[in-house]
Amino acid sequence: MTPPAAPKVETAADGGAQLLSGRSLWQDAMARFRRHRAAMASVWVLGAITVLAILTPELWPNSLEDVNWDYLESPPTTGNYLWFGTDANGRDMVPRTFYGARISLAIGVLTTLVALIIGVAYGAIAGYRGGVPGDLMMRVVDVLYALPALFFVIILVTVFGNSFLLIFLCIGAVEWLTLARIVRGQTLSIKEKEYVQSARAAGLSTASILLRHIIPNVTGPVIAYVTLLIPINIIVESYLSFLGLGVQEPYTSWGRLIAQGANETGTAPWLLIIPASFLAVTLFCFNFIGDGLRDALDPKDRTR
């Protein structure tokens, strides 16, 4: 019997592939992510904003609530370190903006994480299980959809009291619904793929089929949606604060600052422009990071 001809690989993969040990998708994804310039720059910018958010309110000469009587509604000035100006009450906008960053980033990231975990798990299980149980799970989602989300959050907050942790859970608990639908739809088509059949035929447990074969293959649409969800959640928090259910004075968030600034655009535009620019830069960063992650997690992408 003739031995099979040695096959050739047509595409030359990136160099250094002759490692002795096997690589995993995550190791490869990290390497690919590092090559994504916009995403890496975004990581640095976001990191800087995070560090400033943590340190500035503590170390800044003016505190969040002190009133500067000589500088009521003053535009940005170097005097008395009022670099971002002051609001109508004469409070320094620098610590306020960065304190707002703390709240908004925490809310944006953590609520999205809550939504991501619930939504992906729920959607993947409903899609993979299918049949009557899967349909029932999705009908539950439909019922929750029908409730006005804000109303739902308000009920939760009034019943359980106004705590920061609760806001994460409330917003997350409402925002996962769309994710569950997206993931379920993708799972329905992926579970018919032959590699999932192979995994079942290899005796893999449902959990490892979901974790290794289904969830990695839904990352594309999920990341696209998640990068949209972060800004949505930051805005939702500002509604809640406006209604008196979120952060309370003297503490603040970007959402609140923007809402307040928007009322005074004619007289004190810096009150809107500064927090809004920070929010915009942050959202850009999340979008680029989302792009980078999506490309990094897709081995087929060879454009970068």
Next chain:
Amino acid sequence: MSAPLLACENLHVRFTTRASEVHAVRGVDFEARAGDCIGIVGESGSGKTQTAMALMGLLADNAAASGSVRFREEEILNAPARRLNRIRGRRISMVFQDPMASLTPFLRIGEQLCEALRQHSGMSREKAKARALEVLGIVQISDPRRRLRMYPHQLSGGQRQRVMIAQALMCEPDLLIADEPTTALDLTIQAQILAFFRSLKKRVAIVVITHDLGVVAGLCDKVLVMQNGRIVERGAIERIFRAPRHPRTRALLAALPRPGRNADKLTPDSAPEAGAGSGPLLRVDDLKVHFAARARNGLRSRTVPLKAVDGVSFQIAEGETVGIVGESGCGKSTLARAVLRLIGATGGRIAWQGEELSRLSRKAMNERRKDLGVVFQDPLSSLNPRMTIGSIIAEPLRRFHPEMSREDRDAAVLNALREVGLEREHRNRYPHEFSGGQCQRVSIARAMILKPRLLICDEPVSSLDLSTRKQTIRLLHELQNRHKVAILFISHDLSVVRMVCDRVLVMHLGRFVEMAEGNTLFDAPSHPYTQALISAIPAPGLMAQQQAQRIILAGELPSPINPPSGCAFRTRCPIATSLCGEQAPAFRMLENGAQAACHYA
């Protein structure tokens, strides 16, 4: 001599990607005259499809074509779209490979057919419709008036391919380019379409592009053999088959199934010791898999059983190779999945080494999967695109030997890679970097890594090029000899099954119609369906006249929701009588040792 219809001179196609430049077509020239039928033959990646795309001006954005293509003396290469559109679809038409992907799913057949015609001639709706009916008649589609109102998904693969050809013929073109027109089809349907192409030769010049020399035999007059973007041999078809000059041509010819009975048979190194006292490895008794299908009946819909597998029995002994053959839709893949308990059986028993599989709990069943390997048809979709080849192959090891150290597992993966003829560096790459044949090797490595006792191969080579097909089958055979694994080999192509199988079961509409030893089946097929399947294997030695004598089954597999009464094959059977409609034939033993379900076998 008159000017050629199409003259292609020194055609080059280059693709620029970020990483490199790929020179796909390197100086192709040929001519097609009215009445010609030319075959362009080569393996995937030889540049044959890109040649056709360049002729039609359909190259991708990152491609650049140079050289000259003249249609009736008019230069059309790199011509502006407006000028091309006067010729494209009207004077030159193209039939694409995948009939599902080439029809717009949202448009009715009638609208798709009339679209190009109305665009080119501004014909009235009624006239265009009349022409569509006429053309559907030419492509011999049954009940054309009703088809006009149907959507593509309501048609079978063969019917869709006919509609594609009809679309190409709407404007009465001078030249028809067909890219792998039959590759996605069953052999029986391929035989129908090829017979139809032969009848078409009188109307229009044809260029057929294929990887299968068997397809051009008896159809084309001239053949061009391509390799690496160049034409390496050209000549009249008889000469190519009689005295091929280039090694590539010889390789393509060698890849063809040969008509002689044992020509391709791979003999096992040692005869399998058929169940030495231990009983069969796998025993399937009266297995039934029914799905609930919804049948529309006016406004109401009701559920009717779709009998995908309807009472089949067989057994496999240790180390034996059993083939199951039938057209797509006959239930053979469902049967494989039911044996693996990937889908639930409606009735019957599956015994694995005497133990009833369907009674096992899911957990217990999962433990048995160690001994059951499986290889599926589509090489790329069988592999998780987000896992490296190494972790794909290692997965069963992680599942069944979690105690194994990382080093041992790596060593086992490397060993498996070597066994299937892949390099150790391949382990860190992803499935999309490999060709179909290589992906299928990875699938085989994964299925074999636990040294299973039974390997179920569901059309393992049907989507591969002919030469890769042979290599892959050799590999399976080699592994079988080394590891003494039994194989259940499922295919629609008898020529493939013949190479490896000791025993062959022929399946039609959920039931077995014949079971025989491999040689008996090919020498003396008893059932008319088996005879037709054997006759559908493209036979390169036969020329046009002999081709015409082959048995070509009329129509396609009947719907399993509403099967014909009596013998399910009678509607397509050349020897059916009234008895066949009244009484279903029993599966019975024949004199030559085969078993068949036919009143006249």
